[in-house]
Amino acid sequence: MTAKLISELGAGVGIALPEVRVTGEDPVLPSVFPLGAMAAASAGALAAAVAAYAAMTGESDEEGSGGRRPSRGAHGDPDVTIDVRHAAVAFQSERHFRADGKAMDVWAALSGDYRTSDGWVRLHCNFDHHRDAAVRALGLPPGSGKEDVGRVCAGRTAVEIEEAVIRQGGCAAAMRSRAEWLAHPQARALAGLPLVGVSRLPDGDGQAGGDGTGSGEAGRTRAGHALGGFGKGRTAGPDRPLGGVRVLDLTRVIAGPVAARALAAYGADVLRVGAAHLPEVPGLVVETAFGKRSCHIDLRSEADKLRELVRQADVVIQAYRPGALRARGFGPDDLAALRPGVVCVDISAYGARGPWGSRRGFDSLVQMACGIAHENGDGLRPSPLPAQALDHGTGYLAAFGAVAALLRRAAEGGSWHVEVSLARTAAWLDDLGRIDGAGVRQPRVEDLLATMDSPFGTLTYVTPPGAVDGDRPRWTSPPPREGEHPAAWAPSS
Numbered sequence: 001m002t003a004k005l006i007s008e009l010g011a012g013v014g015i016a017l018p019e020v021r022v023t024g025e026d027p028v029l030p031s032v033f034p035l036g037a038m039a040a041a042s043a044g045a046l047a048a049a050v051a052a053y054a055a056m057t058g059e060s061d062e063e064g065s066g067g068r069r070p071s072r073g074a075h076g077d078p079d080v081t082i083d084v085r086h087a088a089v090a091f092q093s094e095r096h097f098r099a100d101g102k103a104m105d106v107w108a109a110l111s112g113d114y115r116t117s118d119g120w121v122r123l124h125c126n127f128d129h130h131r132d133a134a135v136r137a138l139g140l141p142p143g144s145g146k147e148d149v150g151r152v153c154a155g156r157t158a159v160e161i162e163e164a165v166i167r168q169g170g171c172a173a174a175m176r177s178r179a180e181w182l183a184h185p186q187a188r189a190l191a192g193l194p195l196v197g198v199s200r201l202p203d204g205d206g207q208a209g210g211d212g213t214g215s216g217e218a219g220r221t222r223a224g225h226a227l228g229g230f231g232k233g234r235t236a237g238p239d240r241p242l243g244g245v246r247v248l249d250l251t252r253v254i255a256g257p258v259a260a261r262a263l264a265a266y267g268a269d270v271l272r273v274g275a276a277h278l279p280e281v282p283g284l285v286v287e288t289a290f291g292k293r294s295c296h297i298d299l300r301s302e303a304d305k306l307r308e309l310v311r312q313a314d315v316v317i318q319a320y321r322p323g324a325l326r327a328r329g330f331g332p333d334d335l336a337a338l339r340p341g342v343v344c345v346d347i348s349a350y351g352a353r354g355p356w357g358s359r360r361g362f363d364s365l366v367q368m369a370c371g372i373a374h375e376n377g378d379g380l381r382p383s384p385l386p387a388q389a390l391d392h393g394t395g396y397l398a399a400f401g402a403v404a405a406l407l408r409r410a411a412e413g414g415s416w417h418v419e420v421s422l423a424r425t426a427a428w429l430d431d432l433g434r435i436d437g438a439g440v441r442q443p444r445v446e447d448l449l450a451t452m453d454s455p456f457g458t459l460t461y462v463t464p465p466g467a468v469d470g471d472r473p474r475w476t477s478p479p480p481r482e483g484e485h486p487a488a489w490a491p492s493s
Contacts, residue, residue: 001034002084005041005432006048009397013198013404017048018055018077024084027437029092031376034432036084038389039091040465042396043262044082047466047473049403051078051265054241054468056410077470078114085443086465091175091392093462096445097287100457104283110134110146111369113382114153114161116174120382121158122368123149124171126253126281130360133170137161171360175382178371178430186270186423187370189354194429196401197419201336201344240267241468246489247315248273249292249315253281254363254388255422256319257288258395263315263402264291265464265473269490272308272456273297274482279297286456289479293490296483299328305487306330310338312489315402319347322358336415343405343416345398351421363422364389370426386442389429391421397425 002022011018022044028036056080067162089096097104110125125131135144138152138161158174165172181187218231242263249260257272264270270292274280277298297305310316316335318325325331332344346352349361350369367373367384377383401418409416450463456479464473 001432002037002040002044002082005037006045008377009041009045009196009400010048010192010404013196013401013408013419015049015052015407017045018051018080020044020048021079021081023081024086026084026435027440028085028088028443030438030440030442031385031436032434032436033372033376033385033389033429034435034437035091035385035387035429036387037432038393038429039087039387039396040082040084042393042400043087043090043465044080045269046262046266046396046400046403047082047468048080049396049400049407050241051080052470053403053407054078056407057241067208073087079467082465084461085108086448088387089445089448090462090465091387091389093258093392094284094287096390096449096460096462097283099283099286099454101460106281106283110149112146113175114150115381116156116158119158120175120368121153121161122173122175122365122373122382123165124362124365130170133168134165134172137164137168137170137172150338154344155214158362166359171362171365173368175265175366175374176371176409177374177379181371186350186354186356187427188423189357190424190427192198193351193419193424195420196397197417198401198405199417199419200408200412201332201415201417203414220405236462241471242266242268242403245269246313247317247402248309248313249272249317250325251317251319251347252278252335253284254288254391255394255398255420256317257284258392259319259345259347259398259402260292261288261290261475262396262399262464262473265475267450268315269277271295271309271485271489273309273487275299276483280482285482286454286459286479287461290452290461291475292480293477294480294482295485297487298329302487303328303330307338309337309418309487309489310342313339313342314406315343315345317345317347317398317402319361322346322348322352331475332417334417339415341409341413341415343402343409343418345402345405346420347394347398348419348421350423352419356423357400361422363388364388366422366426370423370430372426372429376448390425393429394422394425395418455481 020460026034026036108126162172162174245268247270272292272294350356373382398420405416
């Protein structure tokens with residue numbers, strides 16, 4: 001099943017992927033959903049796309065500058081592997097993360113599920129302004145506690161609370177059944193969208209170019225041109241398949257940071273751009289920052305700094321609410337004008353189209369809205385997945401889409417736009433069917449953990465899954481402190 005899913009992912013974005021050897025099978029996590037297959041397919045697709053990219057760049061180096069061509073299997077194809085258990089445990093990475101032996105608590109006091117007059121609603125209050133919005137929406141005074149929130153929720157319907165919190169600028173989701181979600185206008189808006197949308201942005205004349213095939217001599221010529229313009233002279237060593245690829249990470253919590261972290265594990269130069277005034281979940285910032293550098297840019301007064309970084313980037317990943325960066329002059333078209341040939345990756349909660357196209361959201365809320373929390377339990381109260389699987393799945397799919405777009409860029413030229421969303425990933429998981437896994441035990445993890453010294457102490461973390469020609473993805477630097485680096489690319493990249 002998993003190998004077939006990986007092949008389908010490649011076909012969906014218009015690239016041919018090498019075959020992936022899959023070890024292990026579901027059930028691996030306690031759930032009725034095939035989370036192991038989902039994890040292995042998304043992480044395996046990334047590994048396969050990276051292998052294809054390494055093969056392409058290796059051939060270019062061999063033809064042009066005598067660089068090393070990656071090793072190959074018996075039939076000349078890269079040897080790509082993914083283990084189902086490893087991928088599934090990687091989807092739980094924040095649960096196994098330790099700093100000097102201490103686990104992190106990612107949930108704020110008011111975040112949680114609340115019984116309503118007709119069901120359940122979840123409030124996401126990890127950021128103070130989202131907490132304040134929820135309290136306002138419920139008509140409570142500042143400083144109200146969980147009991148106060150529970151009392152008010154019990155007297156209102158779930159959808160009534162959801163809508164009131166959203167109107168106040170907060171984040172909430174009523175628990176819906178699968179049938180209720182499929183009948184919802186937002187589910188219908190998502191139904192016609194690809195799981196990983198990869199499209200060419202308009203050229204300078206406003207026209208989208210290329211037929212998507214990139215075949216023949218013209219395709220090979222364009223590939224050489226694109227590689228010379230972006231990657232030449234910026235390799236990070238022959239053992240790093242994404243060496244020389246510059247990635248701007250404009251994301252927070254959790255899908256976007258996971259995407260950029262996954263690219264860093266394959267050797268990309270990832271610069272995470274935050275801002276001192278923006279709220280963060282401290283533990284998650286550290287856990288998702290392996291292999292990255294970190295700078296601060298305040299877009300309210302320092303937008304030119306970001307523009308300068310974009311001009312030298314290969315990939316820009318953003319997960320702000322749809323339209324937020326476009327309003328500041330950093331939409332996909334703007335980025336392509338600044339950096340012709342850029343790959344723009346947009347991550348959203350519910351997709352950029354439909355009535356919820358601009359709605360804020362997080363994994364736990366999307367699980368509630370899309371029927372997953374309802375079906376994963378007994379239907380009487382929410383039962384979340386045993387992993388932030390929508391976040392991690394969407395993160396790996398975003399990273400996969402970025403590499404697929406790099407391949408398309410090399411073959412066809414142009415700038416590219418990648419779109420993924422947690423809700424579309426949820427629909428994919430729903431399509432994968434059900435398994436008898438509700439009662440399985442959590443998998444063993446000891447052999448999948450590693451340690452690294454850092455400014456935050458000794459960190460214990462889940463190693464990234466997959467391998468290409470026996471080379472496993474890895475992070476070569478610990479998480480940095482927020483904003484510790486200048487807003488500039490590393491000189492050696």
